[in-house]
Amino acid sequence: MWIKHKSRYLLLAMAVTTSVVNANALTQESLQAFFEQWSPALCVLKFTQAAIDPRTGEEQQQQGSAVAVVVSPDGLLMSNGYLQRENVTTSNFRVVVLRDGEETEYKATLLEKPKDVNISFLRIKSDAPLNLPSVRFTRNSRLGLGEEVAILGVMSETMDFQPTLSVARVSAILESPRITYCLDTPLKLGSVTGPVINDKGEVVGVTGFELSSTEGGDLYTRSGVPMVFQTELFIPYVDSPPGESAEEEEGGEEAWLGVFTQPLKEDYAEYWGIDPPGGLIVSTVMPGSSAEAAGFQPGDIIRVFDGQPIQATLDRDVLDFTQMIRGKQPGAAVTVELLRGGAPLTLQVTLGVRPRSAQEAGEYTDETLGLVVREITQDLRTVLNLGEDVQGVIVRRVISGSPAHVARMQPGVIVMSIDNTPVTSVEDYEKGSDAIRAAKPAEVSIFARAGAATGFFRVRPRW
Amino acid sequence: MKAESRRTDKPTPKGGRLGLLLFLPLLLAGCATLSGNVQQQVLDAKKTMAPTLVHIRPVKEVFVQGQRQEVLAVGSGFIISADGFVVTNEHVAGESSQVICVLSDNSELEARVVGTDPDTDIAVLKLEAGRDLPYARFGRSASLESGELVLAMGSPHGLTRSASLGIISVTDRYLGDSGGITAPYNNWIQTDAAINRGNSGGPLVNLRGEVIGINTLALLGAENVGFAIPADIAREVIDAIIANGRVQRSWLGLSFQEMRAKTDDPSVQGAVIADVAPVSSAHEAGVKPGDILVGVNGQPVNAHYEEDLPAVRKRIADLPVGEKVTLQLLRGDTAIEIEAVTEEKMASKGMQAEFLEWGFTVAEMTPELARRAQVPPGEGLLVSGCIPGGLASASGLAAGDIILKMDEETIRSLSQFDELYNKAIDEKTKLIMLFVKRGAVTRFVLINSEGMGEAPVDKEMLEYVD
Known part of the structure; x- marks a missing residue:
């Protein structure tokens, strides 16, 4: 009995194999052909x-x-x-x-x-019209259990972003709440949203994950399972693309108020005797910001911003406020209605420009001493809790074996002067460094701050 | 029968015994080198010191995760006067609720803590024995030479009456601020006489039976690299504690670096001023980092190497508090004089307290901490810990936060906060607002004493409770 069954399966298996070979099986050749065809997209x-x-x-x-x-x-x-x-x-x-x-x-x-x-x-x-190679999706995108598919992606782990190819199998087909094809291999980061290609070379979907409930997905999500988003799920959006996201910044300079806020939760409102709850408590006013110039104080409660009522009661509402400011133009005049000590107060504020973040900061590599230094941006100042009196450039990297390394300089140290030339910007540092290269001194004295204390480093460049 | 005898006839135990036998003569040979005169000196020194040894068992107060706890510790010490003054380390007897001393005759006595000095890690205790006690005599540490034989005595790992022998490896080791240990005013005697946990506070003894140092530190992961506080500076501190209960020091707000940080030229004498505290008399008087201190009140100062730095710091600390001092400085190539008035140096360690109802602990700010946190001196209290799930932690308070205000009142001291807190507890105030600083950012933290029930419940946890 058992043997009989086995032989029948064997026959069936042979038959299937033959038919696949007759079609475009995922052979090395076909995989290479699909890769050539679709990876330019x-x-x-x-x-x-x-x-x-x-x-x-x-x-x-x-x-x-x-x-x-x-x-x-x-x-x-x-x-x-x-x-x-x-x-x-x-x-x-x-x-x-x-x-x-x-x-x-x-x-x-x-x-x-x-x-x-x-x-x-x-x-x-792009100002010029584009004509980029693109993926053509196949609408009928049924996959079978155990079916092998090719997945395209890029090498993101090595940061060189070469296109890659991998092969996976459909390991489960879930029927509810909607048809979901699960894959049997973990997905590398560079393969998420990678085109999924069947044995005929058709692009039948892209890979992906569902959002978990904490990320804003449904409670009964299958987050964490690598799956195929079949073309039916997204083709309508490809045909008629959604509008621009309201969250999108306009590029270039962003508006900035310069406050940290907290939502006015129910018990906070009760403490200050404010009814109804909702609003943003100004907890920090950044030095040098337009909020400081307009006279904002910690403890102020923002109730109306530019005509829009602020009814924040949840931590995440703070983000909406950030987005609201980002949606405005730097230089825009805004009226803010707030409560100070229980009494209403109206402030006029001219929005400033969001300061450059550490990622956009100017950097300079000093090959003579072996230091990579960076501008101290506002966000770095906040993260490191540096007062406005601390001026200089921050050491981002000390090149191993370099004179600076030998002098025991470390990343995070703030360089405040080189050989008595004060350094308050990357440009200053660059000038000081140029002067050293011209004069070729045996020693360079660097005045720096490490943590809360300052001190001198004696660096001996090798000429 | 046969099988059994074969099993017992295994060769290994015999071999083991053989190994031991081979080892013993070696040990004896090692001892033989100390025979005669030196052996007698070691014996005499040990016999002189042994009756003065004290095994110390403090009940120490520690603050862990928002809770005050009492833990048992062990340390060493020695009697320095017939009427019962005992010397040990600050890290042994400091912050303790009770200190039990076991003397060499096995009698147990509770000691009173006369005073402590965290900057030198010295504590002085007082015993009331009702009789004259045998006491140790100090030797001079200034005249020590490396290579001298020394004994470390005390209770390593709580093992009382222990002695170990070694030599002075280095007489003036500078440890700087390494590993969180700050000893601004002294170098260390480095010895290879075994020093272990529990040796802390015990004497380092020369062959004349005199205390030349207080065993305090051992380098972790190293073999027999131990450090003792030199007797000379210890005696000064002990005398000050016996006289005043504490050590008063002057402060100008200056930090120093050795001259080598600037130049190898030995003819340039002085100490580099590396840092001037922003709120200090030196800063107000116009001293700048980079100036070279060449003299204090006309007396020359020189710190060519880092080992010379403790002496320079001590020179400033030993100035009378609240009096004018003239600093001779070199700014570039110009010699200048600056007058400043010394202030009293504030404690480098803050008091801690536990606030049970809210489930958190608070520590006093130190000047160093205030500067690092960008808080005006004399303001704020540091949250040193929060019990997970306690009211403070559930309200959003976290270790490292600095409490600036409670309701509308600026917090300036632990006693003031304690008073406000107790009032709130006694009156069962429902809502209390704290204004705290976390890093560069300030925020409001509302303590809702009735709000504990509303703490978010973990969904996952609910699923596992049947």
Whole structure:
């Protein structure tokens, strides 16, 4: 009995194998052909992501990259839906397109995110009309259990962003709440939103993950399972792209008020005798900001901003306020209604320009002493809790074995003068460094601050 | 029968015994080099010091994660007077609620802490024995030479009546601020006489049976690299504590670096001023980092190497408090004189207190901390810990926060905060607002004494509770 069954399966298996061979099986040759055909539609998306810790209100910025797929020749892109999730602001999008061995970088804007699929759409900004290689999706995108698919992506872990190819199998097909194809291999970061290609060379979807409930997804999400977003889920958005995301910054300079705020929760409102709750408590006024100039004080409660009522009662509402300010133009005059000591007060404020972040800061590599120094930007000043009296450049890196290394200088040290020349900017440092190269002294005396204390380093350059 | 005998006939135990036998003559040979005169000196020194040794068992107060706890510790010490003054380390007897001393005759006595000095890690205790006690005599540490034989005596790991022998490796080791240990006013005697945990506070003894140092530190992960506070500076501190209960020092707000940080030229004498505290008399008088201090009240100063720095700092500290001092400085190539008035140096260690109802602990600010945190001197209190899940922690307070205000009152001292806190507890005030500084950012933290029930419940936890 058992043997009989086995033989029947064997026959069946043989039959299937033959038929696959007759079609385009995922052989090395076919994989290479698909790679040639579709990998030109891949590009690399670079961005700045800022997450605000809802407990501390502190913003942490980092540079990120993801694979993006060109889905229409005029510059419509699809990328990882994690670009748009709760408590995270992604901005400063740049797209690197590789054509004929040459890299071109474009700016891009984020479009509004589809509600039903964790994919982000972007549009490349270009004055000249674009005609980029793009992916053509196949509408009928059924996959079978155990079916092998090819996945395209880029090498993001090595940061050289070469297109890559991998193969996975459909390990489960879930029927509810909607048809979901799960994959049997973990996805590398550079393969999320990578085109999924079947054995006929058709692009039947892209890879992805669902958002977890803490990231703004449904409670019963299957987050964490690598899956295929089949074309049916997103084709409507490719055909008629969503509008520009309201969260998108206009590039260049952003408006800045210069306050840290907390939501006016119920018990906070009760403490100050304010009814109803809702509003933003000014907790910190940044030195040198337009808020300081307008006379904001810690403890002020913002109730109306530029005609819009502020009814924040949750930590995440603080983000909406940040977005609201970013949506304005630097230099715009804004009326703010607030409560100070329980009494209403109206302040006029001219919005300033958001100071450069540490990522955009000027940097200089001093090869003579072996230091990489950076401008002390406002955000760094906040993170390191440096007073305005601390002027200089911050050592970002000490090159191993260099004179600075031998003199035991360390990253994080703030250089305040070189050989009696005060340093307050990267330009100052550069000038000082040039002077040293011209004079070739046996020793350079660097006055620096480490932590709360200052001191001298004696560096001996090698000429 | 046969099988059993074979098993017992295994060769290894015999071999082990053989190994031991081979080892013993070696040890005896090692001892033989100390025979005769030197052996007698070691024995005499040990016999002189042994009756004065004190095994110290303090009940120490520690603050962990927002809670005050009492832990048992062990240390060493020695009696320095017939009427019962005992010397040990500050890190042994400081911050303790009770100090039990076990004397060499095994009698147990509770000691009173006369005073402590965290800057030199010295504490003085007083015993009321009702009889004259045997006491140790100090030797001079200034005339020590490296290579001299010394004994470390005390209670390593609580093992009383222990002695170990070694030599002075280095007489003036400078440890700077390494590993969180700050000893601004002294260098250290480095010895290879075994010093372990529990030796702290015990005497380092020369072959004349005199105390030449107080065993205090051992380098972790190293073999027999121990450090003792030199007797000369210890005696000054002990005398000050016995006389006043504490050590008063002057402060100008200056930090120094050795001349080598600027030049190798030995003819340039002085000490480099590396830092001037922003709120200090030296700053107000116009002293600048980079100036070279060449004299204090006309007396020359020289710190060519870092080992010379403690003496320079001590010179400033030993100036009378609140009096004018003339500093001779070199600014560039110009000799200048600056007058400044000394202030009293504030404690380098703040008091801590526990606030049970809110579940957190608070420490006093030190000048160093105030400067680092960018808080005006004399303001604020440091949150040293919060009990996880306690009211303070649930309200959003965290260790490292600095409390600037409670309701509308600026916080300036622990006693003032304690008073406000107790009032709030007694009157069962529902809502108390704290204004705190966290890094560069300030925020409001509302303590809602009735709000504990509203703390967010972890969804995951609910699923596991049946």
